[in-house]
Amino acid sequence: MRVNPVLRNESKISVRSIKFTLMIFAYISVLSVAVMIYYSSVNEAIFSNGLYLESSKLFYVVMALGQAILLLFIVPALSSTAICSEREKQTLDILLSSKLTPFQIIIGKVSASSLRVIILIISTMPLYAIGAIIGVVKISNILSLIVFFIVNTIFVSSIGVFVSTYIKTSKVSTALSYALVLFIYIGIIVITWAILMITVYKMSMSGNTLTTVPKASPIVYLSPVVGFVSLLLNQVGLGIEFSSMFSEFGISMHSEYISIVVQLVLSGLFIYLASVKLNPLNKRIRFKSKKVKE
Template sequence: MKLNPVLRNESKLSVRTPRFSLMLLVYIAVLSVGTLIFYSSYSSDVYASGVNPQGAVTLYIIMAVIQAILLMFIVPSLTSTSICSEREKQTLDILLSTRLSSFQIIFGKLLASSLKVIMLIICTIPLYAICGLIGGIKLGNILILVGSFIISTIFVGSIGVFISTYSKTSKVATALTYALVLFIFVGTIVIAYIFLLINTYRMGYNGKTPEISPIAYLSPATGFFVMLSNQVGFGGNSVYFIGQVGLSKYADYISIGVQIILSFIFIFLAGRRLNPLNRKKFKLRKKERSKKKVKE
């Protein structure tokens, strides 16, 4: 199988840079320091009260939440400039003149940027393994969490590449990517919660449980919360809350499916935008419309 030339070239160049090594070091160091602090305090409690598997569950949840927040800020910065940087360096036309199709270029840029983050995710697996050694966390839970992080990385990366094809400068692309990612992760939940309050007010207290708007499933945060609740639970309150707002217990799988579908849509739109033939057709149609207006 022939490797995508853009992916091969971008991966070689990015991995060899000191910036990537420094980012990998800082990322692992932040999670490692937090894990060591928690583990040292946990070890002191073990001598007094014995092994408590709940400590491993708490560590697992804290690490998962911190990593999810870090990834939400790291991925847009890496992917939002993938096409803009080529345009600013005036190398995009050269890249488009090769035998590669626009979709191959988009896939190569997306995978090259996502592989950096996937390496960060894989490097944190030994830290999660500490939770398995203490007890309370299964290996399957760790693998499912890592897989969901990888899918979310590709999803956010597809948003960054999509915006990068429509933006002319890297600063504008980065700002728009962060804004759209924040809206999808947080804004959709806020909108769904507002609709839930409105439906609750309209229904009154008639004993029926109002269901949350399907808009909430657009946010990966919804699937992430339900996934952690299904794996380790947050106590009875979380299960009660999920039932009260009408969330499905399979919301994590629904969220993953939505992310995969939206990723393909963003990639398809980015490929069509990058295709020079589509841009020529658009310019010709624009000229024809302007000529018709002049004649009229």
């Protein structure tokens, strides 16, 4: 099997770098310390009253939430300078003059940045396994969560590389990548909530009695947060409040599958648009069309 040359080169450089090793060490250390603090706080209750399975469920949810937040900050930082760094080092033209197509270059950059984060995700599986040993959480639940995180990593990486293709400087690209990711994650939910509130307000102003709550707009599925919450709901449950909220607003209880499909489709779209922008032939065609018009 022929490995993408960009992926192979980026992987060799990252593995040989001490920064990558330190990043893995720091990432696992932060989560491990959090696990130790949590279990030391419940140790007394376990020894005096016996094993409390609810603590294992809480540990799994907090662990998953903490890792999701960490990944949200790590992935854009690794992917948002993928093309900008090549442009700043003046190696982008050399890369484009090789036998690789722009699509292969973009795929290689997305794969390289995603692979580094996937290594971090897989390395935390033993920590989740602690919850599986105690009970409540199944190994299949852990694997499902890992798969969701991997898809999410590819999605955010494609956003970072997409922004990096259109922006020339690394600082601006990183800032815009974080802004776009936060908009997709949080902004979509805020917009959906605002649409619901406006709908309720219009119905109350028109004198109609609210016999049923308005359903959430389908754009809510664009936010991976909905899929993440749905995944945890189906695995361990997050309380009656979340379950009733999903059913009340017409959000599917299997939103994690919808979210995975949406993320993969959007990832493909971002990768395609980035490869089109990176293709130097498109610039020549535009330049010639301008000359013809003049």
